[in-house]
C-alpha cells in the first residue's frame with residue numbers, strides 16, 4: 001500500500017451502540033474509509049442535489065431526453081476496455097442477500113456468476129453488513145462454511161465449480177449510519193465497496209481476478225464518473241493494476257436510459273456491461289412522472305416487459321452495449337418455484353421461461369435468476385440461443401434511440417385486487433425489512449426493495465395525481481381511488497393477513513402499516529422507502 005494517499009487526519013468512529021468488528025474495521029480500514037469520505041462526500045452530495053433539481057423539472061411537466069451536449073459521445077466510435085476472462089460468459093447470474101448460507105448456496109448453484117447483494121435484497125442492519133462482508137471474505141479465502149440449526153452443513157464446491165463473485169454495494173442515495181467521519185455518516189456505497197475492495201483485492205488478484213461490482217440506481221453520467229474516480233483512487237491506494245476493479249452498471253432509472261452511452265464512456269476503462277434492472281426502472285418511471293397524469297401505469301402485475309416503454313428500454317440497452325463491446329445483461333423475473341402445487345409451479349416456471357426466451361431472442365448476453373432452482377431453466381434457454389460466450393455480434397441496428405418510445409404511456413387497468421395487493425405487499429415487505437429480511441416471498445413472488453417500491457409509489461401516485469386538479473382515477477369497477485378506499489383497505493388488512501398464517505416480520509406489521517399510511521398520505525413522494533425505514537432499523 002503506498003503511503004501518501006492513505007494519510008488522512010479524521011475523526012472516524014463507530015456510532016454509539018454499533019458493535020466493534022476489529023477483524024474487518026481495524027485502524028487501517030477506518031483510515032481508508034475516512035479517506036474515501038473526505039475525498040468524495042462533497043461530490044456525492046452535489047450529485048444528490050442535482051437529482052432533486054432534475055426532478056423539479058420533471059415535476060413541472062418536463063420530459064427526459066437525450067443530452068444535446070453529449071451528442072459526440074453517442075455518435076463517435078469507441079469501445080470499452082476488453083473484458084477479463086472471468087466475465088466473458090455470464091449467461092446466468094444468481095442474485096441474493098449476503099448471509100453465509102445464501103452465499104454458499106449461490107456460489108454452488110451452477111450459475112456463471114453470483115451477485116452478492118447489499119442493495120435491493122438486504123436490510124442493512126449493522127450485523128447483516130458485517131456478517132456479509134465476513135462471508136464474502138471467507139468465500140474468497142475458500143474457508144466459508146455454515147452449519148444450520150437443523151443440522152444441515154453448508155460447504156462450498158471446489159473453486160472451479162463456483163460462480164464468479166460480483167458484489168452490489170448500496171446506492172449513492174444511502175448513508176451508513178454506523179460509521180461516522182468527522183461527525184458525518186459515511187456514504188453506504190463507499191462503505192460497502194471500499195470495505196470489500198480493501199479486504200479482498202489482494203486475494204482476488206492472486207486468483208487472476210479483481211473486485212467485480214454491480215453499481216445500482218445511477219441516474220447520470222456524472223454519477224458514473226464519480227464511481228470511476230472512487231475506484232481509480234482505491235486502485236491507486238491499494239497498489240492495484242489500473243482498471244482491475246470491473247463494474248456492471250444497472251440501468252434502472254429512467255434518466256439513465258438516456259445516458260447509456262455516456263455512462264459506458266465515463267467508465268470505459270472498467271465497465272463490463274449494463275443490466276436491465278427492470279423493477280427499479282419501473283419504480284423510477286413512476287417517480288419521474290409522479291405528476292404526469294398521462295403516464296400513470298396500470299397495476300403492477302400488468303407492467304410486464306412487453307409494455308412498449310420497457311421493450312424499447314431493453315432493446316436499446318442491447319444495441320448500445322453491443323456497439324461498445326459490453327455485455328447487455330437481462331433482468332429478474334419475479335416468479336419463484338412454488339412448493340406443494342405442481343400446476344401453479346409449472347405456470348410460474350413457464351413465466352420465467354418465457355421471460356428468458358424473450359431476453360435471449362432480443363440479444364441479451366445473460367440474465368438474472370432469484371432462486372437456485374431457476375438456474376438450469378435459464379441456462380438451458382441461453383445455451384440453446386447463445387452457442388458462444390455472448391451475443392455481442394447481435395448488433396440490433398434495427399433499434400432506434402426514440403425518446404417517445406422510451407417514455408410511451410402504457411395501457412391497462414387498476415383492479416381492486418391490484419390496489420389491495422399493493423397495500424399488502426408494502427406492509428408485509430416493510431415489516432419483514434424492519435425485522436431484518438430484505439427479500440421475502442409474498443404470494444410466490446420474490447419481493448425486494450425495488451418491487452415493493454413500485455407498489456408504494458403507485459399508491460402515492462394514484463391518490464395524489466389529482467393534486468393539481470382533474471378527475472380522480474378509478475378502479476376498473478368504477479370505484480374512485482381516494483383516501484376512503486385506502487383507509488378501507490388498511491382496515492381490512494389484518495383479517496387478510498391473519499388468513500395467511502405466519503408471515504416474516506409479523507411483529508412489525510403495525511409499525512409498517514403506520515409507515516405506509518404516512519408515506520402515502522404525505523403531500524410529497526418520498527424518494528426511497530429505505531431512507532426513512534433505515535432510521536427505524538436497529
Ligand SMILES: CC(=O)SCCNC(=O)CCNC(=O)[C@H](O)C(C)(C)COP(=O)(O)OP(=O)(O)OC[C@H]1O[C@@H](n2cnc3c(N)ncnc32)[C@H](O)[C@@H]1OP(=O)(O)O
Pocket residue numbers: 094095096097101102103105106117120121279280332336337369370371372439440441445446447448450451
Ligand atoms: C429487483 C432486484 O434487485 S432482483 C435482485 C435482488 N433480489 C434477490 O436477489 C432475490 C434473491 N432470492 C431470495 O432471496 C429467495 O429466493 C426468496 C426470499 C425470494 C425465496 O427464498 P426461500 O423462501 O428461502 O425459497 P426456498 O425455500 O424455495 O429456497 C430453497 C433453498 O434455496 C435457497 N435459496 C433461495 N434463493 C436463493 C438465492 N437467491 N441464492 C442462494 N440460495 C437461495 C434457500 O436458502 C433454500 O436453501 P436450503 O434448502 O439450503 O435451506
Ligand SMILES: O=CC(=O)O
Pocket residue numbers: 120250252276277278279280281331332450
Ligand atoms: O436491481 C434490479 C431491479 O430490477 O431493480
Ligand SMILES: [Mg+2]
Pocket residue numbers: 120216250252277279280450
Ligand atoms: Mg434494483
